[in-house]
Amino acid sequence: MQFTPEHEAVRDTLLRFIDREINPHVEEWETAEIFPAHEVFRSLGRLGLLGLTKPEAYGGSGLDWSFAMVMAETLGRIRCGGVPMAIGVQTDMATPALARFGSDELRREFLVPSITGEFVACLGVSETEAGSDVASIRTTARSDGGDYVIDGGKMWTTNGTQADWMCLLANTGDGPAHRNKSLLCVPMNTPGVSISRKIRKIGMMASDTAQVHFDGVRVPQRFRIGEEGQGFTYQMLQFQEERLWAAATLLQSLQSCIEETIAYTRERKLFGSTVLAQQWVHFSLAELQTELESLRALTYRAVEMLVRGEDVTQLASMAKLKAGRLARQIPDSCLQFWGGMGYTMENPVSRLYRDGRLTSIGGGADEVMLSIIAKQMGILARR
Ligand SMILES: Cc1cc2nc3c(=O)[nH]c(=O)nc-3n(C[C@H](O)[C@H](O)[C@H](O)COP(=O)(O)OP(=O)(O)OC[C@H]3O[C@@H](n4cnc5c(N)ncnc54)[C@H](O)[C@@H]3O)c2cc1C
The missing domain is CATH 1.20.140.10 (Butyryl-CoA Dehydrogenase, subunit A, domain 3)
Known part of the structure; x- marks a missing residue:
């Protein structure tokens, strides 16, 4: 792996930020079992660190994934695992599919503010009855006019109590389990979305983990990422x-x-x-x-x-x-x-x-x- 001065610049910028803005607060956040994601992400966004590999047209830097790797490696300097994980969810777990397959309109609505740090993102794949076996998830998003109506729930949602939107995997059809799912952008303030509980854990304390419930949640079909049935x-x-x-x-x-x-x-x-x-x-x-x-x-x-x-x-x-x-x-x-x-x-x-x-x-x-x-x-x- 050849690291260039550009890689080192990312590493130095992030290291300075970690030393100044994160590590001094880690003990407090670990005790509180949450960290202020909006505040931290807005600062990371101002430094251009939330969109290193995202397209320039949406506020990213259009760099290759070796830069994301340098960022992930440097986040390991944070004196806990919870905050790096929460940042990783934002940059490399909840947003890659949106960046790759989302419509221009969807990327403007959800990706741009996730890169500036105005929005906190979360990923909703795992459920109470389905974790390793992703194909067996039960949450449904039923077509109704120009909308989807979502029912079900997600478990273990990192950033879940603070997130503005979720990249949600749901069943949008009845076909074979690998072709009946879609990824949707779901604003967390949509009526019918509720946080059932904040889950207490043995580690990753500074990261909030939520169980999320969906009861007749209506989102427009244009909030679907890419093609219907390709979510898996x-x-x-x-x-x-x-x-x-x-x-x-x-x-x-x-x-x-x-x-x-x-x-x-x-x-x-x-x-x-x-x-x-x-x-x-x-x-x-x-x-x-x-x-x-x-x-x-x-x-x-x-x-x-x-x-x-x-x-x-x-x-x-x-x-x-x-x-x-x-x-x-x-x-x-x-x-x-x-x-x-x-x-x-x-x-x-x-x-x-x-x-x-x-x-x-x-x-x-x-x-x-x-x-x-x-x-x-x-x-x-x-x-
Ligand atoms: C702190 C935390 C944060 C998380 N954040 C998120 C998040 O943001 N979004 C999200 O969607 N999910 C999240 N997850 C969920 C995580 O991805 C799942 O816990 C994981 O996929 C395992 O699923 P499960 O817990 O349902 O375990 P299960 O699927 O019930 O599996 C239990 C065990 O079965 C065994 N097993 C599984 N498959 C096999 C196999 N093929 N052969 C043999 N043994 C097997 C393994 O030992 C496994 O640990 C998070 C989980 C935690 C604990």
Whole structure:
């Protein structure tokens, strides 16, 4: 991966913003179990950071996805996982399909304000009865005149309590499960949309997660992204960015975890020496760094392929799988070396231990990644 001065400029701008505007507030937001998304996104929007890969015609910078990767990686400097995840939902999970397939009118209405940071976006795919099995979602959007009438609900909606609009996957027809769905832009202030509850979690505390209910919600059909019946396909494409984003953002946070553990164990004395001087400890850290470099190589290779316009389904799934595995292994091993200090809430390693656990579940569980990889390898039949 070749980084240019333009990549470094994005990294520097974002780093300065994180140091000045985000990290000083992280503890307060973690305690409050929410962060002020509108305020933070408007500032990111002013810096041009919410539309790096989006078309210039809609206020974006029209750059390739290596810039999104640099942004995701740099967001790993934030001292919690919840805020980077919320930003990733805005830039690379709820908006790629709209940018790619939305009509000009729809992009002006929802994409432009999502790039300026005026609107907070959320993604509504998962439901109480359907997460890994996306094809089995039950929320319907029934045609009625020039409108859709939406009934059902979405579960685990990141940014859900604050969002202005949702990129919603719903059944718009009765055909086969992979061809009966559409993606719709749904303003969250439409009558009939309600937040059933804010979900409490073991990690990602600063990120709000909502259960959302739809009761006879009426939106015009022009709010549909692209063609009717193509929603499942569009969402599967949108997942590629989400999965690469998840891998990229962990590169830096896992690196910090190793480095902070080295710094702590270098100082911590025991048995006439330091924790770091114990061979088991420094060999383990060397092993973990090697694993992390393999994730970096895999992620960079997948991003290079994406930038060249190649199909990255297999490598993006592998990167997400490996990221999920390391998001468990690295903080768990490092936490051990902090002893009792690792078991406290104030510890950066224990926060990553809790936050990072989500990577093996969200955006497609490890087992879903394994089944995609097996299909790509020709072991399992593709649908
Ligand atoms: C904090 C948080 C934020 C989230 N944000 C969003 C969001 O913004 N928008 C959104 O739409 N969703 C979001 N999600 C949902 C997330 O994507 C789902 O939780 C995930 O897809 C798994 O679905 P599920 O929880 O229903 O688990 P299930 O589908 O019930 O799966 C349970 C377990 O079954 C196993 N499994 C699954 N498939 C297979 C298989 N093929 N073979 C073997 N075992 C398998 C796995 O171990 C899996 O963990 C979020 C979730 C969390 C926890």
